[in-house]
Amino acid sequence: MSRRPMVRPGGRSARVQRSVHEAVRDLTAESGRDALTVPLIAARAGVTPSTIYRRWGDLQELLSDVAVERLRPEAPPEDRGSLADDLTSWAELFLDEMASPAGRAYIRDALLGDPDGSNAGQCSAYAAEQIDAVLSRAADRGEKTPEVEMVIDRVVSPIMYRILFRPTGLDAAYARRLTAEVLDDGR
Amino acid sequence: MSRRPMVRPGGRSARVQRSVHEAVRDLTAESGRDALTVPLIAARAGVTPSTIYRRWGDLQELLSDVAVERLRPEAPPEDRGSLADDLTSWAELFLDEMASPAGRAYIRDALLGDPDGSNAGQCSAYAAEQIDAVLSRAADRGEKTPEVEMVIDRVVSPIMYRILFRPTGLDAAYARRLTAEVLDDGR
Numbered sequence: 001m002s003r004r005p006m007v008r009p010g011g012r013s014a015r016v017q018r019s020v021h022e023a024v025r026d027l028t029a030e031s032g033r034d035a036l037t038v039p040l041i042a043a044r045a046g047v048t049p050s051t052i053y054r055r056w057g058d059l060q061e062l063l064s065d066v067a068v069e070r071l072r073p074e075a076p077p078e079d080r081g082s083l084a085d086d087l088t089s090w091a092e093l094f095l096d097e098m099a100s101p102a103g104r105a106y107i108r109d110a111l112l113g114d115p116d117g118s119n120a121g122q123c124s125a126y127a128a129e130q131i132d133a134v135l136s137r138a139a140d141r142g143e144k145t146p147e148v149e150m151v152i153d154r155v156v157s158p159i160m161y162r163i164l165f166r167p168t169g170l171d172a173a174y175a176r177r178l179t180a181e182v183l184d185d186g187r
Numbered sequence: 188m189s190r191r192p193m194v195r196p197g198g199r200s201a202r203v204q205r206s207v208h209e210a211v212r213d214l215t216a217e218s219g220r221d222a223l224t225v226p227l228i229a230a231r232a233g234v235t236p237s238t239i240y241r242r243w244g245d246l247q248e249l250l251s252d253v254a255v256e257r258l259r260p261e262a263p264p265e266d267r268g269s270l271a272d273d274l275t276s277w278a279e280l281f282l283d284e285m286a287s288p289a290g291r292a293y294i295r296d297a298l299l300g301d302p303d304g305s306n307a308g309q310c311s312a313y314a315a316e317q318i319d320a321v322l323s324r325a326a327d328r329g330e331k332t333p334e335v336e337m338v339i340d341r342v343v344s345p346i347m348y349r350i351l352f353r354p355t356g357l358d359a360a361y362a363r364r365l366t367a368e369v370l371d372d373g374r
Binding site: 124166 | 295298308340343344345347348349351352354368372
């Protein structure tokens with residue numbers, strides 16, 4: 001990601017990025033990701049391989065960028081009217097998405113082709129933004145809320161740790177328990 | 188790791204493993220890890236490259252095995268006479284080792300060349316064993332203790348999550364705070 005130049009939306013750079021990301025997703029869907037090579041992706045995207053090497057460095061860094069893009073939340077967290085409901089349903093959805101086969105593959109890709117850690121940091125920033133939205137909404141309602149960093153430590157961290165290092169017991173009940181505990185302690 | 192046959196300690200297989208691991212460590216120290224190749228490692232270890240490919244699959248899987256070996260704790264956690272002291276000093280040491288440049292490189296290697304997750308699982312098992320030793324000792328003293336899995340969720344997970352995804356604020360004070368909180372809640 002460090003190699004990526006500033007992107008003007010709608011400019012050539014943005015078009016190249018879009019078509020290359022799209023080529024990665026299409027080729028992965030068609031032939032599986034072990035079949036991906038830079039020349040194959042370049043041909044599908046209608047760019048030269050050197051465009052890809054210049055911009056992303058290598059295949060792993062490109063896959064890391066694509067993964068982060070896929071891990072970007074599509075919508076703000078649902079508003080169910082209370083902090084407990086909002087945070088619980090967000091945590092259940094987060095666990096569900098991250099622990100799915102696709103989610104695990106994206107997390108792995110995001111971490112692997114990321115020499116400077118900026119893509120992993122972006123994944124964490126997405127989670128923090130979603131949590132912040134839930135907490136701010138609750139604060140506006142007058143509810144007492146824990147800090148964002150406390151929710152990262154107590155809900156996001158154990159889910160991600162178990163996905164990467166200890167992949168058992170990852171179900172909705174686990175997400176609900178972590179959420180209930182942080183709300184008990186943090187208010 | 189799935190390719191590794193059962194190793195009889197002292198047998199040929201154990202000797203090959205030892206010399207190959209040693210070659211990886213020596214070559215990394217001499218030339219840095221970007222210079223590592225299977226033929227180079229084989230030559231240093233006095234085995235053929237095909238021995239390495241047969242046993243480890245590829246360089247990344249070999250590096251993952253070496254990393255897990257390096258992450259194995261060298262001694263049982265220190266006995267300082269109380270649960271709070273033992274768990275706090277273990278957590279400080281754990282953070283210190285894992286967040287060091289070498290620790291980060293080993294965690295990365297362990298995760299990357301680990302298609303079946305067994306090496307990551309082994310890293311987590313090492314931490315769980317150390318925590319279990321601390322908690323069992325405390326229980327023998329008659330102290331009330333939290334569960335191992337609770338310490339994994341509340342101390343190990345946030346440390347590892349921040350190392351991988353959010354690498355700021357990782358100091359001894361953070362390890363102490365996490366430990367104090369889990370002890371408050373878990374007794």
